[in-house]
């Protein structure tokens with residue numbers, strides 16, 4: 262690896278000052294799982310590395326009446342094992358459980374994972390379906406954005422120079438809400454998804470009251486299957502309705518041809534996995 | 548890696564060719580191009596910055612252009628290098644205009660690009676998608692430049 | 698704060714011993730263990746965090762030392778393969794790997810053994826499915842997976858026997 266200087270700030274304020282001072286020449290390091298691989302391949306050559314691991318105030322998992330707040334430095338493994346998250350946002354715990362291996366999940370953080378912005382990651386489609394919000398800080402203040410506005414392109418987030426993610430805010434799921442996360446893994450169990458589907462739905466008897474569908478690995482960013490959602494909302498569940506909604510995702514996906522499958526294959530699998538998720542949640546045992 | 552793009556550009560074929568044949572101007576329609584200098588005859592020197600997330604590649608190199616005004620087309624041979632990350636590209640790019648109607652022309656761009664060194668580690672599918680996005684932006688900017696022209 | 702010419706001070710606690718070092722800031726943990734300290738039991742194989750060969754435990758949890766920047770390790774207890782038999786006898790997992798042919802070329806073995814130890818520390822009585830799920834991230838290019846799983850299954854049985862000789 263190239264030469265660089267490592268800084269170990271203890272507070273958020275100290276971190277933001279360093280970020281402001283070094284600008285483009287600095288990279289934050291959280292779990293390091295993405296950054297280290299980029300640096301080892303000489304694809305990223307920051308002169309300064311700002312270590313977030315000793316910064317106070319980024320490690321919490323808290324809940325209030327209607328939302329759960331997760332500090333940027335909380336690790337994937339902690340999210341997966343948290344009783345609070347298992348109870349209040351079960352789909353989030355089950356999604357983080359599907360990332361890579363335990364070893365990677367012991368290292369990777371929620372903030373680093375989101376900043377990495379690889380559309381084939383697992384958490385983004387679920388957080389998109391959950392309508393999560395991202396809290397961002399810089400030396401000149403704070404802002405909170407919808408997670409949909411965080412992802413721009415492959416590996417590209419909307420953070421401005423000097424900004425960092427401090428917290429992820431997730432609206433609590435209603436107790437009558439059902440959900441599932443499906444990850445299609447035709448190669449190995451520790452792989453990235455070929456396609457992934459995050460589904461959250463609330464039913465009123467046989468009517469779909471509310472439904473949100475996030476799709477991963479099928480476009481430059483995670484996407485919401487909005488056509489399918491509109492097709493389902495307010496309608497009585499039937500095999501035809503589920504098929505029609507599933508078919509519509511083909512219009513919204515824009516996958517890459519790669520070693521996990523051709524674009525055509527991924528488009529087909531997006532339909533298949535959306536359908537399976539809908540069958541499981543809308544027609545499965547309650 | 549081979550690319551082929553075909554788009555319709557609004558404007559008379561002569562107006563479009565005026566922009567396309569002015570190499571520094573045409574180059575400025577490509578996102579990330581920061582400078583293009585005419586060095587001699589058909590040779591130009593330029594810098595293009597390509598960004599994929601946090602990764603920024605600064606490619607510096609030379610371009611040889613062979614014009615064929617009769618067919619409203621040119622062929623470029625480009626060679627560029629990023630010395631910091633030790634990677635580069637070699638490309639042959641062909642652009643050709645054909646008249647579709649009095650104020651619409653068809654622009655056909657084909658390219659054969661080789662990625663050398665580190666840049667290749669990003670993986671072909673991602674690079675191809677990125678290049679497609681850049682060419683799409685190029686044609687949008689070209690359209691805007693043609694509108695300024697007329 | 699360091700550049701190559703100004704080394705970064707690093708304090709590590711490894712297998713119960715303290716180390717004071719000065720290392721380049723860009724050193725990975727596996728390189729510090731192997732080259733600066735001489736604990737060569739930890740192996741580096743894929744170098745990108747995929748294969749599990751470089752597994753070490755930080756406060757009891759598995760991490761990939763090949764993609765860990767050494768100077769980010771702070772106030773933590775590191776356990777490497779050398780730590781398992783430090784007090785004399787081999788760890789039951791090591792015994793079991795020997796008795797059940799749990800390794801061939803050996804490149805993945807340190808990581809496999811530490812992964813299994815970590816599993817048993819978290820869950821002393823895992824089922825075979827739980828063992829497979831846990832060990833899934835440790836690759837063996839000799840494909841000796843049956844023997845590896847068997848080694849862990851038998852290690853579980855032997856530790857249960859130790860804990861409760863009447864069982």
Ligand SMILES: Cc1cc2nc3c(=O)[nH]c(=O)nc-3n(C[C@H](O)[C@H](O)[C@H](O)COP(=O)(O)OP(=O)(O)OC[C@H]3O[C@@H](n4cnc5c(N)ncnc54)[C@H](O)[C@@H]3O)c2cc1C
Pocket residue numbers: 288289290291292293294295296297298313333359360361362365368369370371372373374375376377381382383384420424425426427451452453454601745746747
């Ligand atoms: C072997 C392997 C397998 C993987 N498999 C999967 C998989 O199956 N599914 C999946 O979803 N993912 C997978 N990943 C990707 C993994 O999820 C990411 O590498 C990880 O989430 C990044 O988090 P980190 O904390 O390690 O980030 P880092 O590597 O520390 O940082 C990543 C980037 O984010 C920036 N950054 C870090 N923290 C912040 C912050 N708070 N605010 C702003 N910017 C920040 C850094 O500067 C850096 O540019 C895999 C990774 C590896 C190495």
